[in-house]
Amino acid sequence: MSTRRTRDAGAVPRSRRLAIASIVAAACLVTAGVVAVGAHTASAQDTVAAAGARSSAGRPERAGDLGARRAQVVSGAVGTAAPGAVRFAYAGDSITARPDSWLHALESDPAVHAVGGYARSGARSDEVSAEVGSVPDAEVLVVEVGTNDVNQAVPTTDTLRSVDAIVRRVGAARVLVVAGPPSDRTTSQWGADRRAGQLVLTAALRRDAEDHGWSFVDPFVPFRAADGGWVSGTTPDGIHPSAAASEVIGRTMAEAITRTAH
Incomplete structure (x- = not known):
């Protein structure tokens, strides 16, 4: 014992x-x-x-x-409406959802008002399509998706199908499709060349918009270098625009939304 x-x-x-x-x-x-x-x-x-x-x-x-994978989610109305503001909906990824994005830059813009939508950092276009709902009050739908599709080597044809699905779900009278942003990344863990893929995506989105009679805007032109990367000093991480660049992008987006509505 x-x-x-x-x-x-x-x-x-x-x-x-x-x-x-x-x-x-x-x-x-x-x-x-x-x-x-x-x-x-x-x-x-x-x-x-x-x-x-x-x-x-x-x-x-x-x-x-x-930093790139933290989820920022935006849904519903953003900002306060001013009299006569163009009502728009949004569907996007981190380019739209981040705290210093073009969408948040427009919160105080009296010309436009986000009345609903869905955007999440890291989301593929099919994931945005699954989450976004009808926004009956929207005069214009802004579709900014595809960056994460490129990163994850999703075929461009699948991305375009998701764009079509987003448009059907939201039900806005007019649609504004946004180009893919520049990228300083030429690789991904899925084996994709992100920089080259963004250029292919942008060309495909432009053609798809033309085929459907939608509007198209490339607000990244001032920030895209000749090789498809970001102009030096305009991105904090090689993927997203800086806060200062987002302010400029926001002004371009406001003009494009207003033109699309009229």
Whole structure:
């Protein structure tokens, strides 16, 4: 009996062993730089959880990707309407959803007013299509999607089908399609050349708009270098426009929305 008591007294309880094992495993994941982004909710910015999970494509997310992968979500009306403002809806990804995006730059613009829509950073066009709803009060629908399709090597034909679906779901009388932005990235974890893909996407979106009788705008012209990347000093991460660039993009968008409405 005394021998058994001595052995039991020196043993580590099972619950404590499991806790120690969990801590060691977590430390290994952090050391490897592997993190995961938690599922999004309908808020301006979701909490990012560091855990050893994998992306939707089965590839690990790394710490350096967190800034681009944090989910910013915008839905519903944005800003306050001024008398006579053109009412528009929006459907987009991070180019539209980020806090310093063109959409937020227009919050105080008396010429236009966002009355509804859906945009989420990291969203593919099919995901935007699944989330956006009807906006019956909108005179114009602004469609800004495809950046994440390019990143994830989604065929352009699939993106165009999603654009058509977005237009049907929102039901606005007029449609304004937005070009793809520049990109300083020539690779992605899905094996895509993001810079070349954005140029292909923009050409396809322009043709699709022409075929449907929709309006088209490329607000990124002043910021797109000859090689399809961003002009130096106009992007913080090689993917998104800077806050100053977004202000200029917002003015271009306001003019395009107004022209489309009339």
